[in-house]
Amino acid sequence: MTRLRAALAGISLIFFIMPMSATAASTGVTTFELENGMQVVVVEDHRAPVVQHMVWYRAGSADETSGASGVAHFLEHLLFKATDTLAEGELSATVSANGGRDNAFTSFDYTAYFQRVAADRLEIMMRMEADRMRNIRLTETNIETERKVIIEERNQRTENNPRALLSEQMRAVQYHNHRYGVPIIGWMHEMETLDMEDVLGFYETYYHPNNAILVVSGDVEPNEVRRLATRYYGVIPENTDLPKRQRSAEPPQTAERRVLLRDVRVAQPYVSRSYLATERNSGDQHMAAALTLLADLLGGGTTSYLTEKLQFDSQKAVYTGAFYGGVSLDSTTFSLVMVPSADVSLQDAEDAMDATLAQFLIDGVDEDRLARIKYQLRASDIYGRDNVDGIANRYGRALASGLTIEDVQSWPEVLQAVTADEIMAAARKVLVRNASVTGWLMRNEEVTQ
Amino acid sequence: MSRILAALMLVLIATLPVRAEIKIEEVVSPGGITAWLVTEPSIPFVALELRFRGGASLDVPGKRGAINLMTGLLEEGSGDLDSRGFARALESLAASFQYDVGDDALSVSSRFLSENRDAAVALLRASLIEPTFEQQALDRVRAQVLASLRSDAKDPDTIARAAFDAMAYGDHPYATQYDGTIESVTALTRDDMIAAHKAVFAKDRLFVGVVGDISAKELGPLLDELLGALPDTGAPQPGSAQIMIKGGMTVVPFDTPQSVAIFGQRGISQDDPDFFAARILNQILGAGGFESRLMTEVREKRGLTYGVYSFLVPQDYAATYQGQVASSNDRIAEAVSVIRDEWTRAANEGVTQAELDAAKTYVTGAYPLRFDGNGPIARIMVGMQMLGLPIDYIATRNDKVEAVTLADVRRVAAELLDPAGLHFVVVGQPVGLETTVAN
Numbered sequence: 001m002t003r004l005r006a007a008l009a010g011i012s013l014i015f016f017i018m019p020m021s022a023t024a025a026s027t028g029v030t031t032f033e034l035e036n037g038m039q040v041v042v043v044e045d046h047r048a049p050v051v052q053h054m055v056w057y058r059a060g061s062a063d064e065t066s067g068a069s070g071v072a073h074f075l076e077h078l079l080f081k082a083t084d085t086l087a088e089g090e091l092s093a094t095v096s097a098n099g100g101r102d103n104a105f106t107s108f109d110y111t112a113y114f115q116r117v118a119a120d121r122l123e124i125m126m127r128m129e130a131d132r133m134r135n136i137r138l139t140e141t142n143i144e145t146e147r148k149v150i151i152e153e154r155n156q157r158t159e160n161n162p163r164a165l166l167s168e169q170m171r172a173v174q175y176h177n178h179r180y181g182v183p184i185i186g187w188m189h190e191m192e193t194l195d196m197e198d199v200l201g202f203y204e205t206y207y208h209p210n211n212a213i214l215v216v217s218g219d220v221e222p223n224e225v226r227r228l229a230t231r232y233y234g235v236i237p238e239n240t241d242l243p244k245r246q247r248s249a250e251p252p253q254t255a256e257r258r259v260l261l262r263d264v265r266v267a268q269p270y271v272s273r274s275y276l277a278t279e280r281n282s283g284d285q286h287m288a289a290a291l292t293l294l295a296d297l298l299g300g301g302t303t304s305y306l307t308e309k310l311q312f313d314s315q316k317a318v319y320t321g322a323f324y325g326g327v328s329l330d331s332t333t334f335s336l337v338m339v340p341s342a343d344v345s346l347q348d349a350e351d352a353m354d355a356t357l358a359q360f361l362i363d364g365v366d367e368d369r370l371a372r373i374k375y376q377l378r379a380s381d382i383y384g385r386d387n388v389d390g391i392a393n394r395y396g397r398a399l400a401s402g403l404t405i406e407d408v409q410s411w412p413e414v415l416q417a418v419t420a421d422e423i424m425a426a427a428r429k430v431l432v433r434n435a436s437v438t439g440w441l442m443r444n445e446e447v448t449q
Numbered sequence: 450m451s452r453i454l455a456a457l458m459l460v461l462i463a464t465l466p467v468r469a470e471i472k473i474e475e476v477v478s479p480g481g482i483t484a485w486l487v488t489e490p491s492i493p494f495v496a497l498e499l500r501f502r503g504g505a506s507l508d509v510p511g512k513r514g515a516i517n518l519m520t521g522l523l524e525e526g527s528g529d530l531d532s533r534g535f536a537r538a539l540e541s542l543a544a545s546f547q548y549d550v551g552d553d554a555l556s557v558s559s560r561f562l563s564e565n566r567d568a569a570v571a572l573l574r575a576s577l578i579e580p581t582f583e584q585q586a587l588d589r590v591r592a593q594v595l596a597s598l599r600s601d602a603k604d605p606d607t608i609a610r611a612a613f614d615a616m617a618y619g620d621h622p623y624a625t626q627y628d629g630t631i632e633s634v635t636a637l638t639r640d641d642m643i644a645a646h647k648a649v650f651a652k653d654r655l656f657v658g659v660v661g662d663i664s665a666k667e668l669g670p671l672l673d674e675l676l677g678a679l680p681d682t683g684a685p686q687p688g689s690a691q692i693m694i695k696g697g698m699t700v701v702p703f704d705t706p707q708s709v710a711i712f713g714q715r716g717i718s719q720d721d722p723d724f725f726a727a728r729i730l731n732q733i734l735g736a737g738g739f740e741s742r743l744m745t746e747v748r749e750k751r752g753l754t755y756g757v758y759s760f761l762v763p764q765d766y767a768a769t770y771q772g773q774v775a776s777s778n779d780r781i782a783e784a785v786s787v788i789r790d791e792w793t794r795a796a797n798e799g800v801t802q803a804e805l806d807a808a809k810t811y812v813t814g815a816y817p818l819r820f821d822g823n824g825p826i827a828r829i830m831v832g833m834q835m836l837g838l839p840i841d842y843i844a845t846r847n848d849k850v851e852a853v854t855l856a857d858v859r860r861v862a863a864e865l866l867d868p869a870g871l872h873f874v875v876v877g878q879p880v881g882l883e884t885t886v887a888n
Contacts, residue, residue, distance in 0.1 A: 047491065048821045080739065089749065092739040097807050099814015101738065118814060148752025155707035156755050156775050160605060264704060267603040268596050302536035311589065312533065318589075318596045341592060372540040379543030379562055385492045386822045 029391070030222035031405050034229060036238040037210030041395045041405070042225045043217035045388040051218035052389045053125040054114040055133070056396040058213070059206035061186075062108040062179035062247055062329070068198045070186020073106040074150055075199050079113065080104075081142045083135040088142075091128045098124065108180055109329045110400035116389070119219040123228050130232035133207050143196050151192070154185050162263040162441060166272065170439045171333075173257045174274055177248050178330060208239035213399045217392035245402075247330055250276065253435040264444040270319075270339040271350045272439040277430045279328040280398075282407050288326035289414045290426035291334055296373050297423065298322040298360065299336065303369055306336070309356045316344045316352045329402045334430050346440045357431055365420035377415055471820055473830060473840050476665045478672035484657035485830040485840065486668055489823060493563035495661035496823035498831045499577075499676075502654040504554040505627030506766065507684045509648075512641055513622075514629015518587075518594055519645040520550040525586040527575040532586050535576070544569040546576065552623055553765045554835070555649050560824060563662045566671075574675045577650060582642040594634050601626075605709040605876040612701050613711045613771075613874045621690030623767055651683030652676070658830035660823040690767035696869045697885040698785075701876045708781040708877025712788065713771035714870045717861075719763040719836055726853045726861040727761060732808040733800050733858075734791065735759025735772055740807075742795070746787050747774065753784040770865065782881040785873055796866035799859030813847040 028044040061072045082088045095102040100117030115125045158164045168183050175181030185191070214233060216225050253276055280288040299306045299322025306320040319339040325332055336357075340349035384391060398408045474486045505516045524539075524546065525532040539546065544561035557577065561569035601607040611626055618624035628634070655676065659668055692715050717727045735743040735758055747757045759772035776784040800808075820826050820843075833842055875882055 047489070048817070050818050050821050089740060089745075093807070096738060096740055096811045097814075099811055099816070099818060101815070101818075103738075116818060118818065145750070145752040149748055149755055152707070152753070152776060152780075153755035155777055159706045160709075160775075265603045267599040267601075303533055303540060308533070315589070318592045339596060342595070369537075369540075372537070376540060376543045382492060382494055382562060383545075383560060386494075386496075386824070389821075 028388075029395070029409075032222075032226060034209065034234045036234060036236060038229070038233050038236075039213045039399060040225065040229055041213065041215045041392065041399070042220060042222045043215070043388045043392045043395070044220065044222070045217065045385075046219050049119045049219050050116065051119040051122050051216060051220050052114060052116045052392060053122060053129065054112055054215045054217075054392065054396055055129050056110050056112040056213040056215065056400045057206055058109070058211050058245065058400050059111055059202070060107050060109040060400075061182065061184040063206065063245065064179065064182075064202065067190060068194060068202075069182045070150065070184075070191040071194055071198045071202050072111055073185055074146070074191070074194050075202050076104045076106045076111050076113075077146050077150060078138055078142060078199060079132050079136060081139075081146075082137045083131050084137060085131055085135070086128060091132065094124065094128065100125075106184055108184060109402075110397065112396060112400070122216065122220060122225075123232075126228050126232040130236065133209065133212070133233075134236055136203065138196060138199065140196065143194075143199065147191070147194060150185065151188070154188060154191065157185065158183070159188075162261065162266050165263070166259065166261040166439050166441045169259045169261060170272065170274055170437045173259060174276060174333060174437045176251060176253065178250050179247055180328075180330065205243065208242060209233055209236045210238035211242055213396055215392045215396040217388040245329060250331055256433040256435075257437045259437060259439040260442060261439065262442045262444045266441055266443045268339060269346055269443055270337060270441050271346055271353060272335065272337045272441070273350075273353070274333040274335040274437050274439075275430050275432065276435040277324065277332050277334040279330065279332040280326040280401075280403060280407065280411075282403050285326075285407060285411060285414045286418070286422065287426055287429075289411070289418045290422045291324045291430060292326055292415065293370065293373060293418055294423050294427050294430075295322040295324040295334065297365060297369060300373070303372075305360050305363075305366075306338070306353070306356060309359070310338065310352060314352060316341055316349060320353075327397050327401045327403070346442065350438065350440075361424070361427060361431070365423050367420060370420060370423075374416055377412065381412060471826065471843055473843070474665055475840055476659075476668050476672070478669040478677075480673040480677045482652065482655070482657065482672040482676055484659050484668060484672055485834060486658075486663070486665055487660045487823075487826055487830070488662075488664055489660055490662045492823070493662050494560055494823070495563070495566065495659060495663050496558075496560045496827045498559075498658040498824070498827040499557040500656045500831045500835060501555045501649050501651070501683075502553065502656070502765070502835060503649060503684065503686050504552060505550050506552050506622040506687045507648045508622060508627070508629075508645070509684075512633065512637065512645070513625055514594065514627070514634040515637055515641045515645040516555070516649060517550055517628045518591060518634060518637055519580075519582075519642045519649070520548050520555060521590045521594065522582055522586060522642060523548045523576045523580050525590060526581040526583050528579045528581075530575070531581075531583065532589075535572070538572055542569045542572065544572070546573055548576075550627065552627060556831075558824065558828070560661075566663075570671055570675050574678075577675070578678050580646065582639050582646075584639055587637075587639055587642060591634060591637065594628060595631060598628060598631055598634065601628075605703055605705055605707075608701055608703060609709050609711045609773075609874050609876040612699060612876070613713060613872075616699060616872065616874065617692060617694045617713065617769060618767060619691045619693045621766065622687055623690050623764070647680070648684035650679055651681060652679050653682045654686075655679070656831045656834040658827040658834070660827045660830075687766060692767055692769065694769070694870065694872050696867075697872050698882060699872070699874045700879060700882055700884045701874065702878065703876045705877055706777060707775050708778050708875050708879045709773075709775045710781060710785065710873055710875045711771060711773050712785075712871055712873040713762075713769050714867050714872065715865075716761055716763060716768035716770040717865055718768040723857070723861045723864075724763070725849050726857040727865055729805065729808045729812060729850070729853055730795070730800065730858050730862050730865070731759055731761055731770070732812055733804045734795050737808075737811070742791050743772070743774075743788060746791055747784050751783070751787065753780050753787070757784070757788070778878045779880045781875060781877065781879045785875070785882065789868060789871065792866055792871055793868040795862050796868055797863075799855070799862045802855055805853075805855050805858055809850055809853070812850050816847055
């Protein structure tokens, strides 16, 4: 990656709350459920003696209680401390001593833990992961010290980065009533007050086998995974009081919003727009599939509509992009970004972007390009087989976000079946200013019009 | 560490059997181009990795950023295709070509389907051999580079990197950023692109790795078709850098809540007989995940940062040993102090037998886990060739790690780690830190 692409990718990364790519190779995938309700997915690839072991909890930052933002992510950090049988740091040290790597991540809808090790070390990973599902033992010192770490993490990811600050502010006003408006890492003033009670409350509510998905990929046999999973996870009782994932819903959005962020650290201003959009719903993924293709048609590289009109023809932009993350339990966003050319103001850039969108609604879909996109999606199933961990991640993310195995496996066909008319209908439905937020990232001296 | 773990680890060390079994073939094309090949027919595509030694360090004085900009233009028109024609052709093949440049190499990572291999190779060839460098494309991509350079000027990480490199590498190309400056990039012309292309693309600096659905017999003619038209020689390599790092502290004032630091000293080159001892030392000091000494002391015990790392940087023309950390402006001084203490402790005391054993099991156990896809294996093979390693190196590499003794690591720690020669560049408003005059 050249530096130029890296920097512009840095801008586009801000818009990828979740990766867009979404194709599932169903070959070599085995699924079953343990008696206590824990779901299991096995993705086989016997070419290298490697296994990835992941546990996904259907609990993310949007499941937090009001006032405790960041607790899902804080707990994720604290799961690397002691349990009844593991000393502090022992889990990671054991993974390392086996040549492996481990980590974890938290999103709005899930928290996931993974290790990547030699295939014959799977049992050790399962024993430790099962242990910390129910048996963490935290001290007040753990809370105090790790809270400083997550505050430094917020400093690094957000406070030091005006692009991230704008994105956070835009989400906060995109959602009137849903927890997706609260940052995953938490608001600083609430992170500073997170305590043992907050952490253990979240843990006791959500960390149970019937709220978890085990995803194992690599050089493994499904029967062996079943035997080990039954032994380590199968013995943990289910929580019959698991709360339903019922979040406060969005009311109709009837007014467009604008966010202007001025910061002395901004060198390259840009315009960003997000619209509230339908997510992939179980058994009904057609709208999401149309939006996935719409994002590609509008802003997916050199041949896309926005790039063509704004970077090649009018040359008002140095970069444009469109982003849609369909894997989400509740309503997601469809986003656009335009980085204006040196002599173009943000107002001119925004006007040009809106005029181009309006023209797109008249011009419609370029059928040749749609055919090429669909061919690339079919090819990505072939390339995807070279990366089973990627396939495993897609299952984990989907199953933790309200989708089923069948949804994941039918997704490639759903994408292939989308027509140009459906894409245009989706565009008209989603690109509605009343459900949108427009953000300007501005140099401190920039004057608004 | 608990007793349970200690017992567990003994068993594991005794039974660690994993060794990558990768069968590499050397293929020499009829036209004389050498490639390393792993035939892996189970998925109908090929990953092909090319690397041209020298990369952006072949920029001539006054033209900094030319090779980076040229690299960005390879996919912006070639043969009779313009930017959009090229992009459409690439989409129609569902192939992927990535052009990347760094201090030591220009690399091309490609993958293409078996069903349209010939057409994909022809398109890739056009981008490498016949780029048009059309003026409109040049101006458009230049504007993107300038946008990126303007952002860099206010990005604390990039400011720290630029300040460190300027301090460390004297008048070598490594001392400046390879994407150039606003001034140098603004002045670049189409002729500069043609010269940059001629400097980089030549057979005398080419390394090739191929993995996937292709046999040795098929690969030979493909290599000639793709690369046969390259000239034999390109621009001379830059030669070694003189490393100028002296102990101390450089503070670059910048208004942001968290200070960002890069620190470093002289390093060790990859062909040094002590490199694996240094690799293990660094694993213990700062490369590990959560259990390195730096991570334990700076993050786990004190909560001063989200991440602190150290890394050996054995580049082709300079070897340094660097690290990075970020902490709030009011806590960065403590982080720096703890890092200095750990540097000194490791230099004076070396490491323990338990640390050495754990680092060895990690370094040897992690090695086979890298060979986990066609693209990664192709990249590893190219890296091996650039280092001049033998084709059977993979099978012997872990033995070299196992051969490192506690005495080796202690000796190398004392020789390599230079607490007095460690220099910190801190960007932010750090409380209690000031620029020192080099000693």
